[in-house]
Amino acid sequence: xxxxxxxxxxxxAYSDEESPRWIAGMLAEGRSVEYQYTTSLHWSLTQFTxxxxxxxxxxTGERIYAIVVLFSALVTFSTFVSSITNA
Numbered sequence: 001x002x003x004x005x006x007x008x009x010x011x012x013a014y015s016d017e018e019s020p021r022w023i024a025g026m027l028a029e030g031r032s033v034e035y036q037y038t039t040s041l042h043w044s045l046t047q048f049t050x051x052x053x054x055x056x057x058x059x060t061g062e063r064i065y066a067i068v069v070l071f072s073a074l075v076t077f078s079t080f081v082s083s084i085t086n087a
Contacts, residue, residue, distance in 0.1 A: 005040040
């Protein structure tokens with residue numbers, strides 16, 4: 001989940017500043033890099049569990065990344081449940 005969180009953070013932090021992005025609100029509030037990373041980690045953990053998060057994709061790149069991560073989480077979770085039920 002660390003790598004997914006780093007990808008989510010980097011996608012927003014290094015994207016075009018003119019486009020809407022999830023990190024813009026945190027930058028405007030003066031949040032620390034540690035807070036931004038832990039928010040990214042929290043977001044990545046919620047993709048693998050049925051939890052909710054107040055951070056959402058705000059542009060096309062973030063939305064595509066979120067879809068890929070969500071699909072990967074679905075496949076990973078399904079494989080895990082399948083291995084338990086087949087044991």
